[in-house]
Amino acid sequence: MNEFVYKLDDMGYAYRGPVSSFSLELESLRVGPGEILALVGPNGAGKTTLLMLLAFLARPGRGRLEFLGGDPWANEASVVRARRDAVLVTHHPYLFKGTVADNLSFGLRLRNIPEAEWPARLRSALALVELEGWEKKSVLGLSAGQAQRVALARALALRPRVLLLDEPTANIDAGLGLRMEAVLREVSRESGTTVVFSTHNFSQASRLADDILYLSDGRRVEFSHENCFSGTAATDGRRSWIEPRPGVRIFFPGETRGHVTCVINPADIRLFAAGEAAEPSPGRNVFGGRVTRMETTDAATALVRASGSLTFRIALPVAELEAKGISLSRDVLLRFEPESVKIVGPRTPGNPRD
Amino acid sequence: MIFRELALAIWVSLKTSGLAALIASAIAVPAALFLAGRDFRGKRLVLLINQTWMAAPTVVIGLLFYSLLSRSGPFGGLGLLYTQAAMTVGQVFLILPLIVGFSYTALRQVDKRARLTALALGATPRQAGWVVLREAKYALLIAVLAGFARAISEVGIAMMLGGNIRNATRNITTSIALETAKGEFRNGIVLGAVLLVITLGINLLVQTGLRGKDKD
Numbered sequence: 001m002n003e004f005v006y007k008l009d010d011m012g013y014a015y016r017g018p019v020s021s022f023s024l025e026l027e028s029l030r031v032g033p034g035e036i037l038a039l040v041g042p043n044g045a046g047k048t049t050l051l052m053l054l055a056f057l058a059r060p061g062r063g064r065l066e067f068l069g070g071d072p073w074a075n076e077a078s079v080v081r082a083r084r085d086a087v088l089v090t091h092h093p094y095l096f097k098g099t100v101a102d103n104l105s106f107g108l109r110l111r112n113i114p115e116a117e118w119p120a121r122l123r124s125a126l127a128l129v130e131l132e133g134w135e136k137k138s139v140l141g142l143s144a145g146q147a148q149r150v151a152l153a154r155a156l157a158l159r160p161r162v163l164l165l166d167e168p169t170a171n172i173d174a175g176l177g178l179r180m181e182a183v184l185r186e187v188s189r190e191s192g193t194t195v196v197f198s199t200h201n202f203s204q205a206s207r208l209a210d211d212i213l214y215l216s217d218g219r220r221v222e223f224s225h226e227n228c229f230s231g232t233a234a235t236d237g238r239r240s241w242i243e244p245r246p247g248v249r250i251f252f253p254g255e256t257r258g259h260v261t262c263v264i265n266p267a268d269i270r271l272f273a274a275g276e277a278a279e280p281s282p283g284r285n286v287f288g289g290r291v292t293r294m295e296t297t298d299a300a301t302a303l304v305r306a307s308g309s310l311t312f313r314i315a316l317p318v319a320e321l322e323a324k325g326i327s328l329s330r331d332v333l334l335r336f337e338p339e340s341v342k343i344v345g346p347r348t349p350g351n352p353r354d
Numbered sequence: 355m356i357f358r359e360l361a362l363a364i365w366v367s368l369k370t371s372g373l374a375a376l377i378a379s380a381i382a383v384p385a386a387l388f389l390a391g392r393d394f395r396g397k398r399l400v401l402l403i404n405q406t407w408m409a410a411p412t413v414v415i416g417l418l419f420y421s422l423l424s425r426s427g428p429f430g431g432l433g434l435l436y437t438q439a440a441m442t443v444g445q446v447f448l449i450l451p452l453i454v455g456f457s458y459t460a461l462r463q464v465d466k467r468a469r470l471t472a473l474a475l476g477a478t479p480r481q482a483g484w485v486v487l488r489e490a491k492y493a494l495l496i497a498v499l500a501g502f503a504r505a506i507s508e509v510g511i512a513m514m515l516g517g518n519i520r521n522a523t524r525n526i527t528t529s530i531a532l533e534t535a536k537g538e539f540r541n542g543i544v545l546g547a548v549l550l551v552i553t554l555g556i557n558l559l560v561q562t563g564l565r566g567k568d569k570d
Binding site: 076090096097158 | 465468470472473474475476477478479488489
């Protein structure tokens with residue numbers, strides 16, 4: 001058995017379109033069998049591009065992409081074989097004209113799965129996405145959410161080694177989205193299917209994934225895009241800052257000029273109830289705000305969203321949250337050191353693709 | 355005009371034009387698939403030539419093939435002039451750009467995600483091509499039927515390359531031309547009506563067949 005399903009080294013991909021250009025650079029990425037990997041980042045970060053590369057629908061311009069220990073791009077047959085092992089469900093899935101069953105059996109026919117097996121596979125795949133008995137329904141007139149579930153069932157029916165999902169719960173209501181997450185966990189655990197999915201939702205990524213890959217402007221960044229800000233850097237020679245909003249500065253050390261994107265690790269931000277000393281001083285990053293969302297990623301860690309002049313997401317121990325008496329709608333102060341601000345590189349001009 | 359002669363003229367029309375539509379479709383649809391799926395230098399020129407070719411008068415194509423197939427022409431040795439085969443060849447060249455043009459438009463309208471989805475689900479490039487064709491099947495059928503209608507209703511090529519030989523290359527349109535020249539307008543109108551009924555029948559047959567297949 002291969003140690004890794006995907007092994008990427010120094011991989012680069014560049015897209016040059018008539019109106020925009022985009023490049024994705026990944027020094028290294030390893031995805032193991034049965035692992036769930038979340039790709040998190042803002043629009044234009046490169047999540048979809050990376051999924052296209054992992055689905056072998058786009059070819060890296062340079063570097064090495066190994067799949068199950070081999071080169072998927074060795075020849076035409078190997079690419080088709082790899083695509084049959086790693087099935088992508090896109091954000092806006094396309095359903096072939098006909099019935100739900102026509103769509104679900106498409107990939108089974110390609111793989112020469114005996115027709116006797118089809119009904120059982122279709123039934124179980126549709127049951128997983130809560131569309132039991134929909135085999136004979138025409139795909140015309142399905143809502144975006146239903147189409148997304150049919151597309152997911154179409155992939156699940158194939159029982160692939162790797163399931164690649166581009167924002168799988170984007171068109172689905174919250175309750176069903178959570179149930180779909182449970183399905184993905186179950187598929188990963190019971191069948192050993194590797195799942196790679198993209199999301200804007202940091203808490204979904206935290207809940208579901210074994211590992212999270214944060215992307216920004218086509219590069220791996222250390223932290224979530226939740227605390228990701230862009231602006232033109234100014235400097236006084238000792239320290240630099242950007243103004244994501246007029247009059248609101250984020251300071252960081254060193255001398256930096258030009259348009260930059262920076263991120264702040266949610267765990268590096270300290271949170272205080274308003275009125276509690278936050279040691280304000282010039283050059284310190286101190287912001288006021290109000291708690292607009294609270295959730296827990298696991299039993300011990302809470303995620304808090306505080307919105308004021310800027311919106312930040314803060315990760316802190318649940319115990320600390322309780323000790324400080326921080327609750328929803330409470331006014332808070334938050335602080336982080338300039339050293340916690342990571343510059344993730346100049347922003348690519350133009351209109352990069354997601 | 356006796357019944358047997360009429361039946362033979364109808365048969366010649368159906369045979370030559372039906373064959374021309376099949377041959378032209380076999381060339382035009384893959385060509386349209388190629389054009390619709392790729393961007394290359396000179397593509398606009400190819401489309402421009404195709405559009406211009408669509409407007410070519412039937413007598414010009416008839417004349418061109420007449421010069422090629424006549425005894426002194428480069429293909430005179432084949433002995434095709436004044437045969438049904440010559441009529442079919444001429445009609446293929448007449449309707450080829452029409453089917454290419456209609457099919458190209460039909461295939462361009464297929465959602466680009468159709469091919470990508472087929473590939474993502476494990477189709478080979480050839481299978482993905484078939485998926486695109488299947489998604490556009492109604493529009494492609496219209497393209498083929500339009501080509502057939504153009505071929506069966508033309509008179510210039512049939513007259514010049516077939517020669518309107520009784521019981522051999524005389525088809526419905528050359529019969530209409532002959533009857534009209536003889537002053538037998540009533541026969542001409544009846545033959546015209548027969549032509550329309552045939553076209554209507556074929557259209558109904560194909561569309562009913564497709565609808566039935568879709569319900570399966």
